[in-house]
Amino acid sequence: MKIIKTTSSEFQNEFNEILSRGKMDIENVEGIVKNIINEVKNEGNEALFRHISKFDKWEPKTDKDLEISKDEMKKAYENLDEKLKKALHLAYDRIKAYHEKQLPKTWLTFEDNGTILGQKVTPVDSAGVYVPGGKAFYPSSLLMNVIPAIVAGVKEIVVTTPVIENKPNELLLAALYICGMPKTFKVGGASAIAAMAYGTENIPKVDVITGPGNIFVATAKKLVYGEVNIDMIAGPSEIGIIADNTAKPNYMAIDLLSQAEHDEMASSILITDSEDLAYKTREEVYRFLEELERKEIAGKSIEERGAIIITKSIDEAIELMNEIAPEHLEIVTANPFDLLPKIKHAGAIFLGENTPEPIGDYIAGPNHTLPTGGTAKFYSPLNVEIFMKKSSIISFSKEAIKQMGEDCAILAHTEGLTAHEKSVLERLK
Amino acid sequence: MKIIKTTSSEFQNEFNEILSRGKMDIENVEGIVKNIINEVKNEGNEALFRHISKFDKWEPKTDKDLEISKDEMKKAYENLDEKLKKALHLAYDRIKAYHEKQLPKTWLTFEDNGTILGQKVTPVDSAGVYVPGGKAFYPSSLLMNVIPAIVAGVKEIVVTTPVIENKPNELLLAALYICGMPKTFKVGGASAIAAMAYGTENIPKVDVITGPGNIFVATAKKLVYGEVNIDMIAGPSEIGIIADNTAKPNYMAIDLLSQAEHDEMASSILITDSEDLAYKTREEVYRFLEELERKEIAGKSIEERGAIIITKSIDEAIELMNEIAPEHLEIVTANPFDLLPKIKHAGAIFLGENTPEPIGDYIAGPNHTLPTGGTAKFYSPLNVEIFMKKSSIISFSKEAIKQMGEDCAILAHTEGLTAHEKSVLERLK
Incomplete structure (x- = not known):
């Protein structure tokens, strides 16, 4: 599993690869x-x-x-x-x-x-x-x-x-x-x-x-x-984790693997300002990997599409994560709620070390159908609204149309729509 | 402009044509x-x-x-x-x-x-x-x-x-x-x-x-x-009107024409339980048509894609209109608000004789970008939510994961996802 520093000259190339993970043919x-x-x-x-x-x-x-x-x-x-x-x-x-x-x-x-x-x-x-x-x-x-x-x-x-x-x-x-x-x-x-x-x-x-x-x-x-x-067009599953030095490497590792085991094309990305956490997490990843039933899939995914990124600060980690716009985002820092205002794009946000992503897959309550491949920039989790729709309601009184009818007629006239214009003027007679 | 009764043997064919109005090639x-x-x-x-x-x-x-x-x-x-x-x-x-x-x-x-x-x-x-x-x-x-x-x-x-x-x-x-x-x-x-x-x-x-x-x-x-x-894939504009014998034929006529003037492919449909209103509205349509700047377009649209349907009751009119699911729906009856619970599918609903559709195009406030061709059955008017998206928030305490972790682990295990299972069990140790 690769570890990259944002200060490295190869970082931008590696990061671009992460950003384009969602391309489907x-x-x-x-x-x-x-x-x-x-x-x-x-x-x-x-x-x-x-x-x-x-x-x-x-x-x-x-x-x-x-x-x-x-x-x-x-x-x-x-x-x-x-x-x-x-x-x-x-x-x-x-x-x-x-x-x-x-x-x-x-x-x-x-x-x-x-x-x-x-x-x-x-x-x-x-x-x-x-x-x-x-x-x-x-x-x-x-x-x-x-x-x-x-x-x-x-x-x-x-x-x-x-x-x-x-x-x-x-x-x-x-x-x-x-x-x-x-x-x-x-x-x-x-x-x-x-x-x-x-x-x-x-x-x-x-x-x-x-x-x-x-x-x-x-x-x-x-x-x-x-x-x-x-609802949406979904691709392979993915997790992004923002963590500081308070996070436990074993938790981070198994959470990364829980996405990797879904699919060889899954992406599992940890971004941290702690070099120590980065290296220890990687050790734990390889230790856990041996115990998994879906070891082959998870192993291939984590090698080819997994990454640990070391940043200069947690703010830099947030910035990168907003660009990634991951399907699942875990925040495992000293005070995870404090970061929430800065998180702009993510399907579901899991806060604190007791909220591993699988809790959201099964039991927490929010939907596990989430936007992938960066589409969290514009799609929402599956929710009741896809099964509902809205109708505007408009009711004008005689007084209201007298007040606003002329403004409406001018606009219709300007657009060259004289039946629109007449339809309003007929009520003003 | 054709007038059809729902009791006519040709009605179903004519109505099917209205229902398929939205097909785009x-x-x-x-x-x-x-x-x-x-x-x-x-x-x-x-x-x-x-x-x-x-x-x-x-x-x-x-x-x-x-x-x-x-x-x-x-x-x-x-x-x-x-x-x-x-x-x-x-x-x-x-x-x-x-x-x-x-x-x-x-x-x-x-x-x-x-x-x-x-x-x-x-x-x-x-x-x-x-x-x-x-x-x-x-x-x-x-x-x-x-x-x-x-x-x-x-x-x-x-x-x-x-x-x-x-x-x-x-x-x-x-x-x-x-x-x-x-x-x-x-x-x-x-x-x-x-x-x-x-x-x-x-x-x-x-x-x-x-x-x-x-x-x-x-x-x-x-x-x-x-x-x-x-936002949506929109086709030609359309209006449906449900009216009873309290409606004024001149209002009905010019409102139908206000959609017809948009486009030769526009649809303008009046459904009423009043035979008298049906025939008088048609007369008024031809009278107004002469005065319109976009007479050619409106005339072609109203002849080819316009219709007045005479029903046995207002309830039957509502039923048909729900099948049509029009972009714009005017309700011009004695008590229009009373019908609102029964209206299931429409982009925007205009209530009462002082609320002609053009009011909604310009000045009322609700959006005029509305689902056409029957897609009001599943699309909403353009609204702020297309420019926004949601992220689920999940935060479990130590106590919460102790309470629910095992149920979560069983489900993950059943799906054969052992990293998911371990990710939760690791927190229960």
Whole structure:
């Protein structure tokens, strides 16, 4: 794992590499994905049957074959290990409580002349959640996408996930039960995104599609954007840590590795003003690495895309981190809250040594679907608002239009829109 | 202008046509737009010079030639007609006041075990606003896009607009002055979107691009989505009106025409339970049409894409309108506020006979950039939040992680992520 000082002549090159970590080559797969989408759009379930046979290794025959039954979900839930059941319920309850605090409210304001202005908030009618599947199914992904839609008040929630060899993961089934058994279809990849964007014989067309996925899923989401809304286009996972000499090297090391184990393309960056912490953390990284189940992946990620940067000060560390705009940011310094005003760009901010990033992945409550690759500069964590939209409310009284109508008519006239002008003047007669 | 009853056998066909009004053929121009974007990305201003020479009929020679000077803005403002100046200031002040009410707040919550959760709101660093230009420049577009960015607290706001023959519109210059003279570049179309998405020698790369435009601009925005955030992909303008027998036919007619005059592709739909209103409104439409400057456009739009629908009840009218999800919705009934709970999808809602849609285009305060083509089912009006983003805040105490750490570790273990598991267990030692 490389250690670089900001004073080194090679620093800027190394740092530029970190900044460009998020580049995805959508161009390469765009053609394939367009074909998949068009097939689903034109042929519906017939196309899905073909794609499932090819990628998921089983042969659906009827529309009904694509659905997961509620009985299966219930049975899996009942057979679930008690400790795991308790943990999933705790996660569900805390995620729900946090997202309820995000709910925007309809508001109205009044003016003395009788003008009423406001903003009405309503849920979308239907939402589609994509859950990556196969062997590496993450129940937390299901919870993190479905719960905000439930809290937003979405009436129809649809889930799609690939089911290899038509053998649904027991944990998936149990997690679906806990989520209130949304309509779930055994379809994966770009086909699933297309099915939810355009609808098929039994998969409903939805208004919003969310959920993580590989580059095919990400590309499909970008292509259907506009036809439906989407949450964001997410890339590999990443963590940035700002730490001073009060941080414990073993904590820093295992936290870096917890991102590295996700994906060879994951990025794990520690920025510190303590040279001592930098070197000790690296030692701990190699010690922990030996103990990991996903040692190969984590090792490759940490060597190729990990880095420890030594700065002259914590302020310099913050500056660099704002440029990186990491998905996850840990602040492990003597007084982490003091740094919060200066943190501008990060998906989620974890404060203090007792807040390791994985706490946010499962149990804390905030969403774990976060902007990656520097897009925290303009995207927010997945939240209830993607499942809601606003309408402006405008009500003018006779008095109000008398007061402001002429100004409005002048502007319309200036823009050459005489019907606009007349529409106002007609009320002033 | 056609009048259809919902009881007619042809109704469903006619209605389906209205529902599919928003289809844009992005595919047709995608290749051209991709080339334009790649040229700007690879060659910077050199490419812009070529595109301007081709489309805008003048020859910029240096980077500086692309910029509009603050002196020009100031001079145009000082020469502005006093009535127009007053109207623009009124619009500016009211738009600002409304958008200030939208500002989301950072919040924190506390639990007895020492857990702190929250959501931090910050503006993006930079925003780019596209303003369609040439002869049909709309100062209101500039105000409606720049003011929310100012209110959000965006430090760097960039404006791009095509300037035909290098002769900037005096009104554009004056409106730029009123908006605080943002950095403005004389670049239009897909080239302008590419310049703001990737940056050039003197045009900064921004985080968010907003603003209306033709199909080239819309396609460019979709293509750069993900590299930057965008507001939405907007199509032709539209109005839906729900009215009962208390509505005045002349008001209804001129309000329908005020959308029709925008664009031959605009849609103007009145839905009413009053047969009398339907026929009288049509008469008034033809009477007003003769008086309009943009008679040709409005006439073609109203014939081909306008409709009056007669329903059995106001409830049926609301149901249909929710399916249409219009950009602008007027409710002109005896008690318009009573219908508000049932209105699910609309960009902006105008209540009562004294609130013609043009009031919202200029002076009321809410944004006039609204979702079109039925996308009000999932998009919101342009608002301050597109210029802001959120970061989750998580802080666990020693006590909190002791309480919840094990549940978290079990979930991580179940997902096969042992570094995640260890990261939590390390804190429980």
